Amino acid sequence: MKRNQGLGRILVMVYAVFALSAFARSLFQILTDFSSAPLAYLLSAFAAAVYIVATFSLARSGRTAWHVSLVAVLIELVGVLGVGLWTVLDPGLFAEETVWGHFGAGYGYVPAVLPVIGLAWLLTHRPAPTR
Incomplete structure (x- = not known):
């Protein structure tokens, strides 16, 4: 089964919802x-x-899309852990919530769980080695 079919398609949809909501929220706030x-x-x-x-890289097939997805999801994981920890250790620096603040508490902690699921999906759906 391709990476972007079945449960992969649901993962792409969840990422799309987060992309849209985070974009709209940040644009409005800015x-x-x-x-x-x-x-x-x-x-x-x-x-x-x-x-x-x-979202776009997970929706595509191929080695390059897989690598882009892996990098994006790893950045997401580092971001949510780093910003989450930062907002806990220095809450005064953040006058308003961020998507990744407090490990995604404002979004039901989905931002903390999503990259773990994304990594698991990507690592179990690696592209075939090139010859």
């Missing part, structure tokens, strides 16, 4: 209230960009 929490809003915009890349 356009309407950027000065109140620039770091938080820029981090949310970065998360949106990562989700967009992951």
Whole structure:
């Protein structure tokens, strides 16, 4: 079964929802209230960009798409763990929530679980070796 079929298609849809929601939220926040929490809003915009890349690369087949997906999901994992820890250790720095803040608490912790599922899916659906 191809990586982007079956459960893979559901994974792509979840990433698409997060890409859209993170993008819309960060765009609105940046356009309407950027000065109140620039770091938080820029981090949310970065998360949106990562989700967009992951969505498109997960939806495609092939070795290059698999590698791009792997990098995007790894960046997502590092981001959610790093920003999550940062918001716990220095909450005063974040005047507003971010997508990855507090390990994705504002999104039901799905941002913390999604890259783990994405990595598991990618590692069990590696492309065939080239000859």
